[in-house]
Amino acid sequence: MNNRLDGLFKPNKKILSIYFTAGYPRINDTATILRGLQKSNVDLVEIGMPFSDPLADGPTIQSSSTVALKNGMSTKILFEQLQNIRMDIHLPLIIMGYFNPILQYGVEKFCEECAQIGIDGLIIPDLPLQVYEQSYELYFEKYNLHNIFLITPQTSEGRIQKIDQKSKSFIYMVSSNSVTGSKNRVEDKVLSYFKRVKSQPITSPKLIGFGISNNQTYRTALKFADGVIIGSAFINFLDNNSIEDIGKFIKSIKE
Amino acid sequence: MTFKVDSNGYYGQYGGAFIPEMLYPNIQQLKQSYLQIIGSSAFQNEFQQLLKYYVGRPTPLYFSHRLSKKYGTKIYFKREDLCHTGAHKINNTIGQILLAKYMGKDRIIAETGAGQHGVATASVCALMGVKCIVYMGSVDIKRQSPNVARMKMLGAEVRAATSGSKTLKDATNEAIRDWINNPEKTHYIIGSVVGPHPYPDMVSRFQSVISQELTHQLEFLEGRSFPDYLVACVGGGSNAAGLFYHFLDNPKVTIFCVEAAGHGVNSGKSAATTQLGRPGIIHGSKTLLMQNADGQIQEPHSISAGLDYPGVGPLFAHLKDTKRAHFRAVSDRDAMLWGLELSKMDGIIPAIETSHALGVLESEKFNKDDIIVFGCSGRGDKDLDTYINYFEL
Numbered sequence: 001m002n003n004r005l006d007g008l009f010k011p012n013k014k015i016l017s018i019y020f021t022a023g024y025p026r027i028n029d030t031a032t033i034l035r036g037l038q039k040s041n042v043d044l045v046e047i048g049m050p051f052s053d054p055l056a057d058g059p060t061i062q063s064s065s066t067v068a069l070k071n072g073m074s075t076k077i078l079f080e081q082l083q084n085i086r087m088d089i090h091l092p093l094i095i096m097g098y099f100n101p102i103l104q105y106g107v108e109k110f111c112e113e114c115a116q117i118g119i120d121g122l123i124i125p126d127l128p129l130q131v132y133e134q135s136y137e138l139y140f141e142k143y144n145l146h147n148i149f150l151i152t153p154q155t156s157e158g159r160i161q162k163i164d165q166k167s168k169s170f171i172y173m174v175s176s177n178s179v180t181g182s183k184n185r186v187e188d189k190v191l192s193y194f195k196r197v198k199s200q201p202i203t204s205p206k207l208i209g210f211g212i213s214n215n216q217t218y219r220t221a222l223k224f225a226d227g228v229i230i231g232s233a234f235i236n237f238l239d240n241n242s243i244e245d246i247g248k249f250i251k252s253i254k255e
Numbered sequence: 256m257t258f259k260v261d262s263n264g265y266y267g268q269y270g271g272a273f274i275p276e277m278l279y280p281n282i283q284q285l286k287q288s289y290l291q292i293i294g295s296s297a298f299q300n301e302f303q304q305l306l307k308y309y310v311g312r313p314t315p316l317y318f319s320h321r322l323s324k325k326y327g328t329k330i331y332f333k334r335e336d337l338c339h340t341g342a343h344k345i346n347n348t349i350g351q352i353l354l355a356k357y358m359g360k361d362r363i364i365a366e367t368g369a370g371q372h373g374v375a376t377a378s379v380c381a382l383m384g385v386k387c388i389v390y391m392g393s394v395d396i397k398r399q400s401p402n403v404a405r406m407k408m409l410g411a412e413v414r415a416a417t418s419g420s421k422t423l424k425d426a427t428n429e430a431i432r433d434w435i436n437n438p439e440k441t442h443y444i445i446g447s448v449v450g451p452h453p454y455p456d457m458v459s460r461f462q463s464v465i466s467q468e469l470t471h472q473l474e475f476l477e478g479r480s481f482p483d484y485l486v487a488c489v490g491g492g493s494n495a496a497g498l499f500y501h502f503l504d505n506p507k508v509t510i511f512c513v514e515a516a517g518h519g520v521n522s523g524k525s526a527a528t529t530q531l532g533r534p535g536i537i538h539g540s541k542t543l544l545m546q547n548a549d550g551q552i553q554e555p556h557s558i559s560a561g562l563d564y565p566g567v568g569p570l571f572a573h574l575k576d577t578k579r580a581h582f583r584a585v586s587d588r589d590a591m592l593w594g595l596e597l598s599k600m601d602g603i604i605p606a607i608e609t610s611h612a613l614g615v616l617e618s619e620k621f622n623k624d625d626i627i628v629f630g631c632s633g634r635g636d637k638d639l640d641t642y643i644n645y646f647e648l
Contacts, residue, residue, distance in 0.1 A: 054428075
């Protein structure tokens with residue numbers, strides 16, 4: 001079975017990836033949102049598994065997670081919702097979630113389930129590289145799931161090289177050293193970080209996330225990376241708009 | 256069997272550092288420097304001076320004649336309630352503020368539940384002239400207003416955590432988020448033996464002054480350097496870690512950890528983490544924690560805000576697994592009555608956290624010559640409102 005992430009990155013192609021919290025705004029919106037995103041020609045989707053204590057997330061994703069959990073979302077329900085998703089969703093799909101719910105589900109069982117559904121990769125922000133290598137990499141390999149690693153402005157060059165080596169797909173560049181959703185323009189300090197990383201010999205494609213919210217930040221980020229990831233801004237959009245209008249949001253980012 | 260942290264930051268299967276990449280450089284810096292800094296004579300000189308002249312150490316080891324007579328055994332209290340700011344918390348904040356100074360950090364953040372750790376942090380920041388921001392759940396800000404006022408008087412900024420349950424767990428999340436956003440010049444003073452490695456070990460070392468003093472005091476008073484029993488309340492576990500530190504490898508010392516049963520261990524309103532919890536990840540550490548089947552962290556309940564934490568320090572998860580310590584749980588009601596008992600019998604109004612520990616006097620059998628040392632972790636001033644309402648004083 002091919003991993004859809006493998007064919008995603010091509011020279012001169014810019015990737016737009018959208019994050020949403022599963023179970024938000026309503027518990028059964030997962031498939032509808034996925035279809036809306038596919039129809040709007042996004043390239044990649046991150047399905048967020050809500051967690052009670054999302055350490056790396058800002059207020060927007062925190063509150064969408066709280067609502068999603070109140071709506072009754074759980075790992076089991078998410079997997080049920082995604083069961084036949086590959087009948088009509090052909091986009092690469094990534095699940096993003098904190099480690100504890102995955103640990104409780106059973107890491108191998110979780111990976112197996114993801115593979116069976118057709119998930120291509122995982123982002124687990126609080127699973128450190130070293131623990132991944134020691135204990136869990138074998139399951140990711142066995143089920144052909146790509147683990148996506150983060151780098152930040154504080155990540156040393158040596159560590160970036162190490163992460164690049166481990167990476168089977170793209171590297172997630174946290175654009176400012178910050179929790180999600182906290183900035184609406186790209187600061188000079190961040191620009192110099194983009195430049196620094198761009199000048200390094202990194203073989204993996206890079207997507208910039210955390211802090212992309214509009215056309216201006218989108219275009220700035222694209223100069224330095226292979227694509228961008230948008231989360232909080234999309235959640236904010238869903239707060240005030242109907243799911244049918246997802247296309248309008250994507251359009252507003254792209255032009 | 257060892258009860259010290261291993262080189263990877265684990266106590267048995269618990270501990271570690273499950274942190275997002277954003278915190279990697281901070282934790283790495285701390286991990287690489289804390290032992291060297293703490294071990295240096297310059298640090299130790301300053302630390303010991305401050306413990307003596309600022310905190311007021313050594314704290315007495317007090318023999319309770321009346322309780323000893325009533326319960327037919329020898330009962331001592333290690334009086335951490337007599338520390339400056341009213342609890343053991345300041346042993347750790349003094350250590351960490353010095354560490355921050357040596358690491359060149361000039362902005363301090365902290366989380367607090369009842370406000371004791373917040374006050375202890377605000378005090379040492381005032382002492383050092385350093386900017387201090389304390390995160391506190393908005394629910395706790397309402398129910399612990401005197402401590403909020405104290406922190407403000409001490410020059411700290413108190414920021415409300417309004418996410419999730421708006422209590423200690425959420426204040427901790429907010430503090431960690433602040434650290435992610437301000438990685439360079441900020442040090443995060445965690446208040447208990449929780450969080451990612453090296454915090455549990457580092458905080459234990461700063462609190463270990465308690466058991467170190469106890470060794471000498473027992474030698475002087477009883478002619479032997481160890482007790483038969485040590486008893487402490489456990490929320491995150493910092494006062495217990497300090498009381499037990501030098502005795503963990505001595506099998507002659509029996510150890511009791513007392514958790515908060517709340518309305519009862521199985522009532523759905525409890526904070527008895529080691530009984531109700533399963534292994535999982537909370538605040539960067541693998542430990543026992545209260546969670547639902549899906550791995551979502553659950554809200555604990557205790558009448559004492561200091562025990563109201565859904566996890567427990569990884570050391571304690573290990574002490575539970577290895578059966579090195581015995582775990583008991585004491586209800587809100589019983590804790591309140593023990594608080595009254597200690598007040599009436601010894602003229603000591605304890606923090607409600609501390610009161611829980613006394614529950615073993617009823618649940619366990621002790622011999623006449625047994626030496627029992629209770630960790631008297633804090634004084635009850637902060638709990639007066641709770642005592643007043645409960646007993647309609």
